[in-house]
Amino acid sequence: MREKETTLYLGPQHPGITGNMMVKLKVAGDTVVKAETHVGYLHRAFEKLMEQRTWMQSFPIVCRICVPEPDPNEENLARAVEEIEGREVPERAKYIRVMALELSRLAAYMLWMGGQSGGLGLYTAPQWSVGDRDYILDLFEELTGGRIYHMYIWAGGVRRDLPDGFKERVLKTMDYFESRLPEYDKLIFDNAIFKKRTIGIGVIDKEKALEWGVVGPPLRGCGIKHDVRIDEPYEIYDKLEFEVPTVEGGDIYARAMVRRREMEQSISMIRQVLDKMPGGPVYNKVPNPLNWYVPKGDAYVKTESARGEFGYYAVSDGSLKPRRVHVRGPAYVHGVSLLERILVGANISDVSPIMNSLGVCPPEIER
Amino acid sequence: MEELKIEKEIAEEISKTFHSAEVTVKREKRVVVKLRDDLITPFLSYAKNNMNFIHLAHISCVDWLEDNKFELIYSLLNYDNKVMILAKTYIDRENPEFVSHTNYWDQAETYEREMREMYGINFKGNKRLTEFILEDWQGIPPMRRDFDTVKFSQDTFYNRPGRENAQDVRTTVTKKSGEEIPEIGKDYTVRNL
Numbered sequence: 001m002r003e004k005e006t007t008l009y010l011g012p013q014h015p016g017i018t019g020n021m022m023v024k025l026k027v028a029g030d031t032v033v034k035a036e037t038h039v040g041y042l043h044r045a046f047e048k049l050m051e052q053r054t055w056m057q058s059f060p061i062v063c064r065i066c067v068p069e070p071d072p073n074e075e076n077l078a079r080a081v082e083e084i085e086g087r088e089v090p091e092r093a094k095y096i097r098v099m100a101l102e103l104s105r106l107a108a109y110m111l112w113m114g115g116q117s118g119g120l121g122l123y124t125a126p127q128w129s130v131g132d133r134d135y136i137l138d139l140f141e142e143l144t145g146g147r148i149y150h151m152y153i154w155a156g157g158v159r160r161d162l163p164d165g166f167k168e169r170v171l172k173t174m175d176y177f178e179s180r181l182p183e184y185d186k187l188i189f190d191n192a193i194f195k196k197r198t199i200g201i202g203v204i205d206k207e208k209a210l211e212w213g214v215v216g217p218p219l220r221g222c223g224i225k226h227d228v229r230i231d232e233p234y235e236i237y238d239k240l241e242f243e244v245p246t247v248e249g250g251d252i253y254a255r256a257m258v259r260r261r262e263m264e265q266s267i268s269m270i271r272q273v274l275d276k277m278p279g280g281p282v283y284n285k286v287p288n289p290l291n292w293y294v295p296k297g298d299a300y301v302k303t304e305s306a307r308g309e310f311g312y313y314a315v316s317d318g319s320l321k322p323r324r325v326h327v328r329g330p331a332y333v334h335g336v337s338l339l340e341r342i343l344v345g346a347n348i349s350d351v352s353p354i355m356n357s358l359g360v361c362p363p364e365i366e367r
Numbered sequence: 368m369e370e371l372k373i374e375k376e377i378a379e380e381i382s383k384t385f386h387s388a389e390v391t392v393k394r395e396k397r398v399v400v401k402l403r404d405d406l407i408t409p410f411l412s413y414a415k416n417n418m419n420f421i422h423l424a425h426i427s428c429v430d431w432l433e434d435n436k437f438e439l440i441y442s443l444l445n446y447d448n449k450v451m452i453l454a455k456t457y458i459d460r461e462n463p464e465f466v467s468h469t470n471y472w473d474q475a476e477t478y479e480r481e482m483r484e485m486y487g488i489n490f491k492g493n494k495r496l497t498e499f500i501l502e503d504w505q506g507i508p509p510m511r512r513d514f515d516t517v518k519f520s521q522d523t524f525y526n527r528p529g530r531e532n533a534q535d536v537r538t539t540v541t542k543k544s545g546e547e548i549p550e551i552g553k554d555y556t557v558r559n560l
Contacts, residue, residue, distance in 0.1 A: 043501070048514075213423060302424075336474075
């Protein structure tokens, strides 16, 4: 007998939703028959705002596009301006940028761990991981003055040099993180309930993953090795030694294990960066920020963020302000066309773990 | 320039197939292709099926109000050689219409929905050009350059009673503290920028 279909509005206010966004589900019994993403609760017109501000005034805007991980935005915009202008960046600044990017990746994974396991009922995990994430936020506060939004990376370099003794404090935090990983394994990744709820759930078809525009950990969770840091090395990633972990399966557990292994890589990368970091200035002389004419041209730059390829397409018409800045967040594809596709056939209780595992972040969709 | 070998090969193949295309190797891993608007679909199809550019990274639109044109940019990535193509074309700004590419890529649907809403471009063939980010929007598409944001905010929102317009922070602060704006700062008040 065919079950009666009902409409279920999941979100925008729902603990399982990764931000202010709604998924309209058609369900038959417990099974999702059709899913539709509805966004618009967070639209703040960042791209339009940037067209009305100078290039440098855009930096405090872009970091707000992603709350868990704002640094790829800043770094992308900075690199887009540098590419259009042909501006050189001091070597030390590049190292510091990579350190900031990797620290923010770790912080983003910590937050993801809380969301992913909290949504499955492992309520201890969010307490631990959000607490541990705070140690990184402390470091960011010391380095940049801001805990969440840093506005630290800008065209031409970074705003200021490392404080005294910062290197030691970062290394100490990394040692602590490394010692915590086995505990997280016991709590989350080896947990029987976690495995039962994630293995074989939310599977992305490996054959179709590339065509569907899947990027980042969900793509590597399909066993496909693709990472912007290796494919198109930016900053100093070509000077670091790291692996790109891939896991077969394409399900939530595979994506979780990719992130788990990447955390080890990030810790190792931060250590390498601190070890190899040269001396020298951290920014080159730049024009007056309010009188900074960027020459005519365009650039598409991309970064590997914690959720995948983050791209900025910036166009300058030679004036003080950007002509157009298009932000291409990984969630734009993951949260709409991909999510709507793989939610079909899923159980209602698996909807939020699937969303979490794809790294859906609504501010990126509506910018 | 041995390192740009792959990029040059790709550029050559494109110019051989599409004679009217203007192909430039911009830098390592970036090839820019400027095409006539009716050649975009054949080009995307050729790039996807014959040259293995299977990843559609994004579709962007730039409003060139002065030239009365919209510029559409399709970014494609080849996962084998990691080269990215930016395919660009211009379409008319009056009654803008373009072909939908949802049958090539799922994710094109979302980009086209957004562009219809933000720029008013009608993508023929896209079956889901429904409301995306904005709700009940009646005015001109807001990402167009001639959309007056100041007028919109003045018409939509109002200052709280007893408050004056304090958008120009520099002027407001100096007025409150009874100081003059220094000569150098006058050029940089929000209104002058």
